[in-house]
Amino acid sequence: MRRFRKRRSRKTSVKQARGFAGTMRAMLKELLATDAPASAAPSAEGTPVSVKIRERLVAARKRFNANDNISEFIQPGELDRLLDEVEAKMQDVLDSMVIDTATDHNTQNTARRVAKMYLTEVFKGRYVPQPAITEFPNAEHLNELMIVGPITVRSACSHHLCPVIGKIWIGVMPNEHTNVIGLSKYARLVDWVMGRPQIQEEAVVQLADLIMDKTQPDGLAIVMEASHFCMSWRGVREMDSKMLNSVMRGVFLKDPALRREFLSLIPGRN
Numbered sequence: 001m002r003r004f005r006k007r008r009s010r011k012t013s014v015k016q017a018r019g020f021a022g023t024m025r026a027m028l029k030e031l032l033a034t035d036a037p038a039s040a041a042p043s044a045e046g047t048p049v050s051v052k053i054r055e056r057l058v059a060a061r062k063r064f065n066a067n068d069n070i071s072e073f074i075q076p077g078e079l080d081r082l083l084d085e086v087e088a089k090m091q092d093v094l095d096s097m098v099i100d101t102a103t104d105h106n107t108q109n110t111a112r113r114v115a116k117m118y119l120t121e122v123f124k125g126r127y128v129p130q131p132a133i134t135e136f137p138n139a140e141h142l143n144e145l146m147i148v149g150p151i152t153v154r155s156a157c158s159h160h161l162c163p164v165i166g167k168i169w170i171g172v173m174p175n176e177h178t179n180v181i182g183l184s185k186y187a188r189l190v191d192w193v194m195g196r197p198q199i200q201e202e203a204v205v206q207l208a209d210l211i212m213d214k215t216q217p218d219g220l221a222i223v224m225e226a227s228h229f230c231m232s233w234r235g236v237r238e239m240d241s242k243m244l245n246s247v248m249r250g251v252f253l254k255d256p257a258l259r260r261e262f263l264s265l266i267p268g269r270n
């Protein structure tokens with residue numbers, strides 16, 4: 001009886017193995033017949049989409065540093081393919097970190113999540129065009145100091161890609177010909193510029209250049225205060241230190257009284 005059961009079970013396992021091999025063959029056939037999976041990042045023509053974008057930038061002699069916006073060089077549909085490419089490379093990073101993403105339920109989709117986070121969330125400011133800015137005529141010919149803030153800064157340092165979290169205050173001295181831009185648009189511009197790997201000194205200058213270009217005021221003042229996680233989470237592990245910097249343009253540079261007025265009006269910063 002025991003021998004019979006054994007024979008039956010051997011027969012069953014041979015049958016099961018054949019069934020399994022058949023299923024695997026069918027799956028392989030199906031896999032080969034379908035589109036390239038995410039990990040096969042090269043486009044239909046075989047060139048990775050990042051290479052194509054880079055070639056356009058080089059041909060146009062455009063800089064593509066971490067804190068540059070490259071949206072002009074990305075064609076419709078390419079951002080999705082870039083996402084697949086970054087996912088595949090991120091998977092390689094996890095593999096090289098010897099993380100078992102095949103069986104660890106927590107990391108099975110981490111490569112995709114991280115790629116999505118970089119391209120469509122935290123570094124979105126590199127890949128999408130500048131937000132639309134509504135301008136209103138300065139009907140009353142206002143030329144008084146205007147301050148907006150604190151505006152939340154969410155960025156990351158270019159060196160370690162660690163978060164940079166802080167606040168920004170913007171002071172504008174319009175002249176009677178300056179167009180007025182919607183208040184929320186300052187926050188949108190901050191988000192666009194800060195949504196890239198940055199260093200704080202360059203980030204405020206980029207923002208100042210952009211606002212000067214959009215509004216052509218008589219003067220512009222920006223103060224930024226931020227915590228750098230590369231200094232707290234890792235490295236020297238300084239929990240409380242912050243970086244503060246400012247950019248002054250136009251009348252704010254020439255007029256110390258105006259500069260003082262702006263700095264004294266920033267709530268909570270004195």
Ligand SMILES: Nc1nc2c(ncn2[C@@H]2O[C@H](COP(=O)(O)OP(=O)(O)OP(=O)(O)O)[C@@H](O)[C@H]2O)c(=O)[nH]1
Pocket residue numbers: 157158159198199200201228230231235236
């Ligand atoms: N000036 C400036 N420095 C920054 C900014 N964000 C991060 N850093 C610094 O950039 C430096 C990078 O230093 P490295 O010596 O190349 O890197 P590291 O060996 O990891 O340095 P440690 O952070 O000291 O461990 C660090 O001192 C960071 O604190 C920023 O916005 N402005």
